[in-house]
Amino acid sequence: MTPAALADLVRSSAVQVLSARGLDHAALPDQVTIERPRNPEHGDYATNLALQVAKKVGLAPREFAEALAEELSLAGELAAAEVAGPGFLNLRLAADAQGDLVSRVLSAGDAYGTGDVLTGRKINLEFVSANPTGPIHLGGTRWAAVGDALGRILAAQGAEVTREYYVNDAGAQIDRFAESLIAAAKGEAAPEDGYAGAYISDIAAQVLRREPSALSLDGAERHRIFRAAGMELMLEEIKKSMHEFRTDFDVYFHESSLHDRGAVASVIEDLKRNDSLYEADGAWWLRTTAHGDDKDRVVIKGDGVPAYIAADIAYLKDKIDRGFGLCFYMLGADHHGYIVRLKAAAAAIGSDPAVVEVLIGQMVNLISDGKPVRMSKRAGTVITMEDLVEAVGVDAARYELSRYSVDSTLDIDLDLLRKHSNDNPVFYVQYAHARLASLQRNAADLGITATGAPELALLTHPREGDLIRTIGEFPSVLTKAAELREPHRVARYLEGLAAAYHKFYDAARVLPQGDEEATPLTHARLALCEAARQVLANGLRLLGVSAPERM
Template identity: 50%
Template structure:
């Protein structure tokens, strides 16, 4: 019996009691059940009697006593005890608890998926690095967390589009092109330009595509260099992300907003909403009406649009494409964007509390990380992947809340010890796979299943944790906190290791294969499945051998 099934059973008991006239009270849509701190207090606990008794005009223990009688007759519940002022501690019968093992194995990779966010259409924008250089350590956290947030949202029923906004407009792209041009002609890096060996690589890529480019004068060559170097650098970014296990559904070009006239149209639309005004020859958006610290210029007096105007056009593009919820994942230096983006949403007629969400990630540091040889002045993501491995890096970034700074210890992540969280969890998966292989060699299969045989205390602990997984996924999606999955997996791995030490799946020596062995194989394989499902949500592999 899963927690949601027990919650439903309690709700039915409450409804039956109301129908029988035992008490009269408005019932909640769902009843919350929690794991008690001590297993001596049962498998699950609820304080619903404390919540409803006063409204029913009853003493909480009296209310709990009525509910206890009904619950004890419910299928799958072995006993119900009343504790303190009216808590209900519930113990499931072994068969009911153990049945979960078969449920999980039969569900496979769908176990844990839920519909808590069904019907919600979400645009999730993250990373969005400038296409003027390689991805670096500053992008690493959002690449990992953004991808995992997208995975848990999708697993909870939301319709998700993962989007990368390419900042490919503005003077930075001109400086980028000039940097490649200068490197091609062995000239110094231009003022404010881009250094690094990668610029030489881009120059070589442009020459391979257009060998004649060196013969053109700067005026003719720069637009061609800008486009070809941009495409080469974007391809490098996409490959690095792919190596990190991160894929995007949409790469949205800022240039298209300008080329299509969307920026000017955004100004006109917001003016129609009554939020645009002219002052000093410039065009402004009155964002202070919605909590921003100052009004924002959209079109300068010289007629040039600002980055803010493009931000407004981009937001309206998301709205027009049917995304009722827009989630922005921004770096630690972007706190100032929160007010202005929410103001854009309000000016566009949206609810800034419901239609836009902005998450700010804190910085990370990696002890001993070296500046990139290619880029010269940054720590490249590709170097971190090659050094630490994508799995270790993604897991270590995924197991902390976004708003907490992280200092990564490379020696720990490369160690094969229980102190290394990613090793601990992956080893549990590999060990469970090995246990299944060993059992198969001894003739154990899943041709029989008797849930009532799973009575060992470590089996009770393991089953209770397996039951919590769907709620962990739903909570991770609701709060945008994939670290809940990582911490859960570590608890599950610990429970599995304890069970493995106490309960053997395969028979020992000359023992015969029994239904207990076969049933334990179901439990073993259920744990394998949940570990794999959880690691997938973090973008981490589930190795079968280590």
């Protein structure tokens, strides 16, 4: 029985208790809180429902708890329901109910943990969106791991998720990128405000291989060729890096397309007509202060040129026109101001500002030998995705970047992530999965094969109960991770599951030794171990991390 199923049972029992007394049950919460007691001797689960609502329904908390315990004692899923203190209720699952959970996991397989709370929601998830002027840096790498994991988690709750990369190819930074390529092609130093690094020389050489006469052309045409070809080559490298990092996008949306097809000009005219823009000091302004901004923002500058926010508004409108009911923007630490601006943009085009959700990610630092790592081999100035992957591998990089809340600065200890020890979180979780897979292989080598349904009611050891209850928490962990947009909850859960398994394995022997014969308990424990392996595999897959069967 999962905690969610137990919560439903407690609520339905509470409805019965109140109805039998002629009391209104409207005060009951839609979702009853079920928790694991800190002291296992107090039971498998506990609820404070009686304390929470007793006064609202006209009962003393302990009186309500006692009546609820009596009602729950009629349920076959529970071995005991005991009142504690002023009205807490401690619950112990029946052995059959615990075994039923193992069967559910084995039956569901890869689908165990998935839900349908987001079924029917069409979500646009835009993340990374780094300027196509250089390799993906560490901040973008964090979003690549977290954004992709979030997309997997939202999809696991039934959402239709589109992963989108916004290519900023219409700004002055692309012109500076082109001029930097031209300088490198000439063997000159990069312009003062340009881009440097070995990758610039690499791309410049590739442009010349495509267009051998590019440097002999007049200034404007030379700039056009280096700009177009250079950006195309850089974007190809970004896509390749992302794919190797197991992050693939459904859409690469080019900012320039909004200007080329008149979408920016069109949305500006619409905003002028509906009075969302006002004119002052020769410019056109969006009323962002109405949504908490410290000042209104210029959309059309005094020279008639659209400000950057104009394309943002057109882009958001394009997303909404494509049918997305929720649009995520995953931005860097210096983009807090964009939250109110994007919500103001949504209101200006006639949409609910709630259609916009902005997640802000903090900085990432690499530590090696106790010191910060500051220089990239290829980019020269910033540490890149390739640097991190080369140092620790894709699995360790993705897992480490996903196991912390994005609103906290992250220091990655490269030395720790290279270790094959339990101090390394990704190794700890993957090793648990490999150990479980090895257990099934060893059972097969011993000729132990399933003969009918295992007697799962035999799983009564305290460590078996701990492991089963931890397995049962997986669906609610995924629901909460999707609700709060926090993939790190999955990583932390997997570490707890791995710990529960290791403790179980140390306390309860699974396979027979020597001349011993396999018993019904052997088969029950093997089924429990397979359920644990399945959940570890499911969780790692949602983080985009492999689940090795041998290590």
